[in-house]
Amino acid sequence: MTTKKNIAASESVGTRASVARRSADRVPGGRGATSxxxxxxxxxxxxxxxxxxxxxxxxxxxxxxxxxxxxxxxxxxxxxxxxxxxxxxxxxxxxxxxxxLGLARLVEQLVTQGQRLQLAAPLMQDLAAEFGVTVTLWRRLGADRIVLVSSESSPTDLHIDMPAGQRLPILMGASGRLFAARLGLTDEQLREEFEQLRWARPISLEAYVREVNRARRRGWASDDGYFATGVMAIAAAVCDKSDNIAFTVSTVMIRGDRGEAQVDALGEAVRDLAHRLESVLF
Structure with a gap:
């Protein structure tokens, strides 16, 4: 993270339309007619x-x-x-x-994933501007990693800048708590994976599990400065048609900048955004 204005953190006009109708009847003279x-x-x-x-x-x-x-x-x-x-x-x-964006759904089968990500950007930009946060989209990469594929910053002078391409362990950060709730890991498997994570500030496995369970109940997860010093993240799952987590959408902001009620409101907004992104990305 750098203390600059941008703070870097590791998390078609036509004139006529016609409807053609072919008649099965015959007109006088024995000729077929199309109207x-x-x-x-x-x-x-x-x-x-x-x-x-x-x-x-x-x-x-x-x-x-x-x-x-x-x-x-x-x-x-x-x-x-x-x-x-x-x-x-x-x-x-x-x-x-x-x-x-509903127009996109009419031609959904013709849109590539790259184009889908472009369609997701305006939704992310809207949330970033409304709440003054940076909105990021992470894609699952194999069994144990996620990769940042898109990032939209708020138009404010002070914001967190996150470059695309960075990768994280799948259980790290706010997104990690979402995956932990859905991967079906045994207690021992979760412990082994958790012990390999390196946090910016200490968090116990017990506290992590409590936050995983809380994320499962409310549909969004948070990371209060454990992943990156001075940064709070809120994330929600973007699921594919098989209800598997394919992406997560996350917001990052300065830690301590918002009260509990504001955090809850943002969490619900992120969860709603995730549902809207599902209709764009899948």
């Missing part, structure tokens, strides 16, 4: 999605309606529906709309 029907609300919804995707910036409903020549009331109602379906995001503070 094309344009459902205007559907067409407008697709135009809105294409517009938001191409602009790449949040827009007010009135501006979207003007750009696309859609009735303002109709545009507003379509946007509300798209938000409810999770394909458009709404910012209540700025009253703006932007393309939502």
């Amino acid at each position: 094309a029907v344009t459902v205007k609300p559907v067409a407008n919804a697709i135009r809105i999605l294409r517009y938001l995707t191409h602009t790449g910036a949040p827009e007010r409903a009135a501006d979207i309606a003007r750009h696309l020549s859609i009735n303002p009331s109709t545009c507003f109602n379509i946007l509300r529906t798209l938000v409810a379906e999770d394909v458009v995001d709404f910012n209540a503070l700025s009253k703006t709309y932007s393309a939502g």
Whole structure:
């Protein structure tokens, strides 16, 4: 860790959409007929999605309606529906709309893991900005390691910077407590693994197990300066479709900077973020 402003720590616009319908009936003269029907609300919804995707910036409903020549009331109602379906995001503070991550789920099978990590970044950035923390994403690497694959810092002057690529023992830190609760280790196996860990400040196996059990109950874990001096971490599991921990998402902050109620609120927010990341990463 360095005492600088950054503190390093080891933890698409279309104009028309149509719905084609082929009739099984015959028209007079014995010829088959195909009729094309344009459902205007559907067409407008697709135009809105294409517009938001191409602009790449949040827009007010009135501006979207003007750009696309859609009735303002109709545009507003379509946007509300798209938000409810999770394909458009709404910012209540700025009253703006932007393309939502739900769009990604429509083409989930076409997205590579690297692209999935890029889709996870905005969610991590939002949490980092809201709570003034650094948000990290760790991927399980084999049977005994995790590797940092993504990190998003808060926009504040003072924050903890964590470079991607670093690796840790699977039972280390807040993430380690999550794995310890799910790996099915016997007491003796856990003791053997625990004795190989090197902590920044002492923690007994008994205290570690209590924190593992607590993490199991509440769905998130914490490490209060045991992994890195002066740093507190809060983590939650990101599970794959088989309910195995594939990633953990963690927040790191200056130790002692928040009260118990604030820590609990952050823990719940991290747990909620982990659930949202599951829909993006898997």
